[in-house]
Amino acid sequence: MYKIEINDFFTSAFSVDCVIFGYSDGEIKALLIQRGMEPYTHFWAIPGDLVYPSEDLPDAAQRILHELTGLENVEMHQSRTFGSPNRHPQGRVITISYFALIRISDFEIKASSWAEKAMWVSLNDIPELAFDHNQILSSTYELLKQKLSNEPICFEMxxxxxxxxxxxxxxxxxxxxxxxxxxxxxxxxxxxxxxxxxxxxxxxxxxxxxxxxxxxxxxxxxxxxxxxxxx
Amino acid sequence: MYKIEINDFFTSAFSVDCVIFGYSDGEIKALLIQRGMEPYTHFWAIPGDLVYPSEDLPDAAQRILHELTGLENVEMHQSRTFGSPNRHPQGRVITISYFALIRISDFEIKASSWAEKAMWVSLNDIPELAFDHNQILSSTYELLKQKLSNEPICFEMxxxxxxxxxxxxxxxxxxxxxxxxxxxxxxxxxxxxxxxxxxxxxxxxxxxxxxxxxxxxxxxxxxxxxxxxxx
DNA sequence: GCAAAAGTGTTTGGATTACACCCATGC
DNA sequence: GCATGGGTGTAATCCAAACACTTTTGC
Incomplete structure (x- = not known):
C-alpha cells in the first residue's frame, strides 16, 4: 500500500522557530540570534531548535526560546509550518513557526546555549538568515500585520x-x-x-x-x- | 548539549490532512472518509495520510487527497499544524492541515486505497472523528470564515x-x-x-x-x- | 388573481475625512 | 516669544441600515 515500510516514515525531525517582535525607536524589531553551531554557523537566525520526540509544541517553543535568549514566560502563538524537503541540510526537518510580541524593555536578552549572540534587529535591516528564515520571518510579519488590524495585540509591544x-x-x-x-x-x-x-x-x-x-x-x-x- | 543523541530526533513522522469544503443545499459541507485501516478503523476522518520522507507538503496533500477520494487538481492552502505528543497512537506524528474549497458538482468522489467510503457531510452533522480531527476541522472552519470575509473564495464553492x-x-x-x-x-x-x-x-x-x-x-x-x- | 421571490429606490443616522484651530512646555 | 508637538472641534462627505415598493414568474 505504501511505497516504503511504515517504520521508514518515522525518520523525520521537527523544530520550532520563535519569531519575537518588539517595538522601539519607532521601528518594529525581531529578536535574532547568531548561530554557534553547524549548519549555518555564524549566520543570524530566528531562535529555534529541534523538538524532543515527546515534547508538545508550545512547551518546546518556550523551552527553546529560553535556552537561546534567556526569555521566560513568553506566550507564543502558532504561525505557519515550513516543510520543503531540502530546507535543512541534516535531514528532513519540518519547522513550525511561533510568534509573540513583547515589550523590549521588560526583558533582558542573554544569548546562551549554542547562540553566540542575541539582539533586536529592525525589520528594515534584516540580513541574510540561516535556512529559510527570511521567508519565515516575512510570512510571520504578514500575519502580525493582519492581527494588528483585528486584535489589540499592539499593546503587548x-x-x-x-x-x-x-x-x-x-x-x-x-x-x-x-x-x-x-x-x-x-x-x-x-x-x-x-x-x-x-x-x-x-x-x-x-x-x-x-x-x-x-x-x-x-x-x-x-x-x-x-x-x-x-x- | 541535547538530552538525547541527534539521531534520536529523527524518529518522527508527519502527515497532511485535507479539509475540503463544499456548499450545496444551503449548507457548507466537508468531505470525509471512513477509515479502513488501523488505528481508528471504521471511524470517519478528514482525508489525510503520512508524507513520504522526501516529499514536499503541498505535493503530499495533492497525492493523498487523490488516493483517498479520487479528487485531482485541487489547489490547497495551509491551515494549522497539530502536534500533541499523543495525538497518534503509533508514534509521534505531527499533522499539517490543508484546506480547499471546491464545487461539489464539479467532481466525482470515489473512495479508494484504505478509504472505505467518502462522502460530503454537513458541518451541522459532523460525527466523532478519528484522532483530533474534530479539532482540526473546526479550527480550519474558523480560518475559512475569516477568509470568506477578506478574499473572494466563496466563488470556489x-x-x-x-x-x-x-x-x-x-x-x-x-x-x-x-x-x-x-x-x-x-x-x-x-x-x-x-x-x-x-x-x-x-x-x-x-x-x-x-x-x-x-x-x-x-x-x-x-x-x-x-x-x-x-x- | 395570488403567492413567492426577484430586484430597486429612498431616507436616515452614524462614521470617516479633511482641515483648522488652540494649548502647554523648553529654550 | 517661538518652535514643537499635544490635543480638540466642525463641516462635508460617504456608507450602512431599515424599510418600502415594483416586477416577473408558476399555478
Whole structure:
C-alpha cells in the first residue's frame, strides 16, 4: 500500500522557530540570534531548535526560546509550518513557526546555549538568515500585520504606558501610511484606555498624557457587548 | 548539549490532512472518509495520510487527497499544524492541515486505497472523528470564515453560475445572520460579477439572473486599483 | 388573481475625512 | 516669544441600515 515500510516514515525531525517582535525607536524589531553551531554557523537566525520526540509544541517553543535568549514566560502563538524537503541540510526537518510580541524593555536578552549572540534587529535591516528564515520571518510579519488590524495585540509591544502618538506611530509604521491625529483619536475612542496621572517628561513641547490598555475591560466588552477591535 | 543523541530526533513522522469544503443545499459541507485501516478503523476522518520522507507538503496533500477520494487538481492552502505528543497512537506524528474549497458538482468522489467510503457531510452533522480531527476541522472552519470575509473564495464553492441570493445565503449561513437583500446587493456592487443571459429555470416565482465571478477583472482591480475584497 | 421571490429606490443616522484651530512646555 | 508637538472641534462627505415598493414568474 505504501511505497516504503511504515517504520521508514518515522525518520523525520521537527523544530520550532520563535519569531519575537518588539517595538522601539519607532521601528518594529525581531529578536535574532547568531548561530554557534553547524549548519549555518555564524549566520543570524530566528531562535529555534529541534523538538524532543515527546515534547508538545508550545512547551518546546518556550523551552527553546529560553535556552537561546534567556526569555521566560513568553506566550507564543502558532504561525505557519515550513516543510520543503531540502530546507535543512541534516535531514528532513519540518519547522513550525511561533510568534509573540513583547515589550523590549521588560526583558533582558542573554544569548546562551549554542547562540553566540542575541539582539533586536529592525525589520528594515534584516540580513541574510540561516535556512529559510527570511521567508519565515516575512510570512510571520504578514500575519502580525493582519492581527494588528483585528486584535489589540499592539499593546503587548508598546510600553506599559504609552502616549497616543506612540500608539498611532506604530500603526503608521506597520501599514506604511500617515494617519490624521484627530481622526485616529476618534477611532480609538471605544477602546478601554486608562489615562494615568503622569505625563511625558523632558520633552521640549507640551508633554503628552500616558495611557495604558485595560485588558479586563476589553475582555468583558468582547463578551458582554460583542465588541470587536478594528483598526 | 541535547538530552538525547541527534539521531534520536529523527524518529518522527508527519502527515497532511485535507479539509475540503463544499456548499450545496444551503449548507457548507466537508468531505470525509471512513477509515479502513488501523488505528481508528471504521471511524470517519478528514482525508489525510503520512508524507513520504522526501516529499514536499503541498505535493503530499495533492497525492493523498487523490488516493483517498479520487479528487485531482485541487489547489490547497495551509491551515494549522497539530502536534500533541499523543495525538497518534503509533508514534509521534505531527499533522499539517490543508484546506480547499471546491464545487461539489464539479467532481466525482470515489473512495479508494484504505478509504472505505467518502462522502460530503454537513458541518451541522459532523460525527466523532478519528484522532483530533474534530479539532482540526473546526479550527480550519474558523480560518475559512475569516477568509470568506477578506478574499473572494466563496466563488470556489458556489456553482459556476449562481444567483445573487445563493451568494447571499452562503454568507448568511457562514456568519449565522440574516442580511438585507437590498443592502447586500449595494455592498457587492464593486465586485466584477458578469450577468449571464440565462436565468433560473423551473421556479414558481420570478426567475433570478445568473452571475459568474470574473477572476481576471478581480486580479487586475487588486493590482491596478488597489481594490480590496471585504464582506 | 395570488403567492413567492426577484430586484430597486429612498431616507436616515452614524462614521470617516479633511482641515483648522488652540494649548502647554523648553529654550 | 517661538518652535514643537499635544490635543480638540466642525463641516462635508460617504456608507450602512431599515424599510418600502415594483416586477416577473408558476399555478
Amino acid at each position: 508598546l510600553e506599559q504606558r504609552f502616549t497616543l502618538n506612540e500608539f498611532q506611530q506604530l500603526y503608521e509604521y506597520a501599514f506604511d501610511q500617515t494617519l490624521d491625529k484627530a481622526n485616529f483619536r476618534k477611532k480609538i475612542k471605544p477602546l478601554p484606555l486608562v489615562p494615568s496621572n503622569e505625563s511625558q517628561k523632558n520633552v521640549r513641547h507640551r508633554p503628552a498624557k500616558l495611557f495604558s490598555f485595560d485588558y479586563e475591560k476589553y475582555s468583558s466588552a468582547v463578551k458582554d457587548d460583542n465588541f470587536q477591535f478594528k483598526l | 458556489l456553482e459556476q453560475r449562481f444567483t445573487l441570493n445563493e451568494f447571499q445565503q452562503l454568507y448568511e449561513y457562514a456568519f449565522d445572520q440574516t442580511l438585507d437583500k437590498a443592502n447586500f446587493r449595494k455592498k457587492i456592487k464593486p465586485l466584477p460579477l458578469v450577468p449571464s443571459n440565462e436565468s433560473q429555470k423551473n421556479v414558481r416565482h420570478r426567475p433570478a439572473k445568473l452571475f459568474s465571478f470574473d477572476y481576471e477583472k478581480y486580479s487586475s482591480a487588486v493590482k491596478d486599483d488597489n481594490f480590496q475584497f471585504k464582506l
